[in-house]
Amino acid sequence: MAPSRAVFRSASTAFAALRTSSSRTLASTAPSRARQLHYLSLSARPLLTSNALPISPFRRHNSTDAATAETPSAVEAPDYLDEKELHIFQKLAQELQPTKLEVQDVSGGCGSMYALDIVSAKFKGLSVIKQHRLVNAVLKDEIKGWHGVQLKTKAP
Template identity: 55%
Template sequence: MAPSRALFAHLRSSPRVLPFARRTISSCTQTHRSRISPALHSGITRAFPALPSRRGYATATPEPPDYLNEAELQIFNKIKAELQPVTLEVQDISGGCGSMYALQIESERFKGLSVIKQHKMVNEVLKEEIKGWHGVQLRTKAP
């Protein structure tokens, strides 16, 4: 028997969960479920239960983490006040000199806007700060 066939034969006969099976099968469509043996399906859902939906707590405004330096905290608070984000991460990626930042923003105000328009909104909010930066890594999305 070829090695790949031996592996699949083992999967059909064994209810164990393999380490590379990361998704819960319960979230798959019915057509995907029909391809997996019930023993394997139950083993995967026990090992990797479904994660709770983010919708239940998506309206809370983020609080700044304790590890932000003064410049990061200023940027965090300015974005928080202007864009009311659901999630917000600010990180100085220039080695501490404050010349380059990575920003990850998820806000309701981005709904229905293209990524370019979302970035323009952030650039408008941080117009004065960006003048002194070497660069910025910006990731935005609507929840």
């Protein structure tokens, strides 16, 4: 014979009481929302250098950030670039006159993949695809020997 509805009702109320008591226990042990937001705001703050320029802890700092703060039209090559990175940096700087330019070999030093971050006035009014095509046209001979490129472009 099937159990009556009263048995199901009592079981469901007991389960509901158990569920609410366990959620109260979890809520009392979890950190408060204000404390969570405080930790998030602390972790999102940028690090400051001695000259008070913010540095993101997630990317490699270079001297072009300081150069763009002083003279927005000129970009100087950082001293840590190797030969291939320096060649790419100089070629892009000559053709695009960027306000910010970062070139980094991300292939482990073999020169088969580069990460490029470029901010240039020549990108103004162009779509992202046209900006990338412009960079590809400047570096067409170099790109032939690469495995890949990470390209980030932006107009000021």
